[in-house]
Amino acid sequence: MPDLSDFPEPTLVPVNGVELEVFEAGRHNAGRPVVLCHGWPEHASSWRHQVPALVAAGYHVIVPNQRGYGGSSRPADVTAYDIEHLSGDLVALLDHYGYDDATFVGHDWGAFVVWGLTLLHPHRVNRVINLSLPYQERGERPWVELMEEVLGGDFYFVHFNRQPGVADAVLDENTSQFLRNLYRKNEPPRAPEPGMAMMNLARAQTPLGEPVMSESELAVLVSAFESTGFTGSINWYRNLDRNWRLLAGVDPIIRQPTLMIYGDRDQVARSERLAEFVPQVDVVTLDCGHWIQQELPGETNRAILTWLAQQEAVRGS
Numbered sequence: 475m476p477d478l479s480d481f482p483e484p485t486l487v488p489v490n491g492v493e494l495e496v497f498e499a500g501r502h503n504a505g506r507p508v509v510l511c512h513g514w515p516e517h518a519s520s521w522r523h524q525v526p527a528l529v530a531a532g533y534h535v536i537v538p539n540q541r542g543y544g545g546s547s548r549p550a551d552v553t554a555y556d557i558e559h560l561s562g563d564l565v566a567l568l569d570h571y572g573y574d575d576a577t578f579v580g581h582d583w584g585a586f587v588v589w590g591l592t593l594l595h596p597h598r599v600n601r602v603i604n605l606s607l608p609y610q611e612r613g614e615r616p617w618v619e620l621m622e623e624v625l626g627g628d629f630y631f632v633h634f635n636r637q638p639g640v641a642d643a644v645l646d647e648n649t650s651q652f653l654r655n656l657y658r659k660n661e662p663p664r665a666p667e668p669g670m671a672m673m674n675l676a677r678a679q680t681p682l683g684e685p686v687m688s689e690s691e692l693a694v695l696v697s698a699f700e701s702t703g704f705t706g707s708i709n710w711y712r713n714l715d716r717n718w719r720l721l722a723g724v725d726p727i728i729r730q731p732t733l734m735i736y737g738d739r740d741q742v743a744r745s746e747r748l749a750e751f752v753p754q755v756d757v758v759t760l761d762c763g764h765w766i767q768q769e770l771p772g773e774t775n776r777a778i779l780t781w782l783a784q785q786e787a788v789r790g791s
Contacts, residue, residue, distance in 0.1 A: 478694055481522050482537075484545060489566035490559065495545035496567070497537040500529035507573050509564060510537045513582020513606070514707050515645075515653065517544055517695050520581065523771030524778070531779050536576075538567060540587070542706025544698045555709040557717040561591035565598050574598070577782070581605040581767060582742075583710055590717065593724050601785060602732040602752075603778055605766045608745035609752050612726060616715035634711040645676055645704040650696045652676035657692065658683030659762070659769050686768045728752040733781045735774065737762040756781060 482497040497518050508528055510521040518537040528535045539546045541563060542555060549555070564587070568576055575598050580588035585604035592599045613620065622632045634641055645652050655676070687695070732755040736744060740763050748755055758777045762769040 478519060478522060478691055480526060481519055482525070484518075484539075486545065487538075487567065487570050489570060490562045492541050492547035492549065492563065494541065494547070494563060494567065495539040495543075497525070497539075498535065499525050499537075500532075500534045503529065503532050503534040506533045507568070507571065507576035508533045508535050509567065509576050509578050510535065511540065511564070511578060511580040511584030511587055512537075512543070513580070513584045514710065515656070515695075515699060515704065516582065516584075517698050519691065519694055520765075520768060521579075522691070524579075524767055524775060527775040527779065531782070533577075533782075534571075536567065536571065538563070539698075540584070542709060543702065548702060548706040552709050552712050553716065555706070556713040556720060557587070557590040557594070558720055560587045560710070561594050564591055565595050568598055575600045577601040577603065579603040579605075579778070580607075582607055582764070586610065589728065590721070592728050592730060593721060593726065596725075596729065599730055601782070602728065602730050603735070603781070604732070605735045605774070606737065606740055606742050606764055608734055608736075608743075608748050609728060611745075611747065611751065612718060612721055616718040618715045631711055631714065634708050635714070638712065639705075642703065642705045642708055645699075648676035649699050649704075653696055653699065654685075654692060657686040657695075657765060657768075659686055659765070686765045726751060728754075730754065731785050732756070733758065733778070735760065735766055735777055737764060737766045737769070739763040740766070 482499045484495045484497050486493045487496045510524060512518055512520045518539045521537050525535050525537065540560060542548050578588045578591060578599055585607035588602060588604055589609050592602055618631055618635050621629055627633065627636060728751060732752050734748060734755055734757045736759045738759050738761055742764065760766060760770050760773050767774045
């Protein structure tokens with residue numbers, strides 16, 4: 475298994491008015507770009523098991539720490555983390571490397587960004603692979619407003635929005651404990667954890683479940699969040715209702731070939747109408763929890779590479 479000593483060295487890439495810390499591998503495979511987009515509270519290194527497998531299969535792999543994370547820019551304005559800015563960063567990243575389009579892979583919040591990117595900039599995305607978070611229907615009411623009514627004010631999405639700064643401070647004070655407790659196999663990762671339960675997780679002294687990461691891998695994540703704090707990454711949540719408004723009037727259908735990978739022990743809800751919004755979707759379910767590509771790296775790699783090979787065979791026929 476690869477460890478972080480095998481992970482590419484980062485470079486800072488200016489894009490869309492900010493700088494992204496980007497880990498790149500397989501440039502000799504130019505012309506076959508794959509962009510890997512992490513979730514919350516993650517880091518580009520969450521893809522450490524996928525990078526070498528994709529490079530060996532002939533892909534140019536580009537892995538950014540998205541804005542608010544790692545060595546990337548952390549704008550102070552909350553609205554700087556909306557879907558237009560986050561997707562605009564990825565479009566500008568393609569421009570930087572000279573690509574018209576790419577295959578985008580997202581996990582958790584990274585999947586939300588990839589869905590949004592594909593809606594807002596469909597010509598820049600040739601294929602979609604998303605893990606854990608399925609396509610989110612826009613519906614008639616803003617997402618956080620609806621969650622507050624159905625799940626209450628302590629649901630963590632709502633808590634992050636209605637009590638700005640509270641969770642940020644608790645997580646900043648308990649960074650190592652929070653991340654150590656969160657990254658466990660076969661344990662409910664967050665949903666439907668309320669905001670207060672999330673903060674209790676930061677303070678818990680007896681975590682359950684087998685760790686997803688080695689101590690050296692966890693140390694990279696802890697060091698990154700001790701340096702940045704959590705506010706930039708939580709600001710993604712604080713733009714959910716703004717994103718709902720920004721996506722008004724956008725064609726809601728994802729027309730690209732898509733692979734959706736679920737973990738059967740993940741508490742993130744599956745979509746019952748996925749094929750209505752993503753008509754070219756293939757679905758794979760793996761025996762794991764939320765941290766799919768880290769819990770079952772080999773199985774995840776096989777699912778991704780098998781599907782990509784099938785797509786390329788169809789395109790070449």
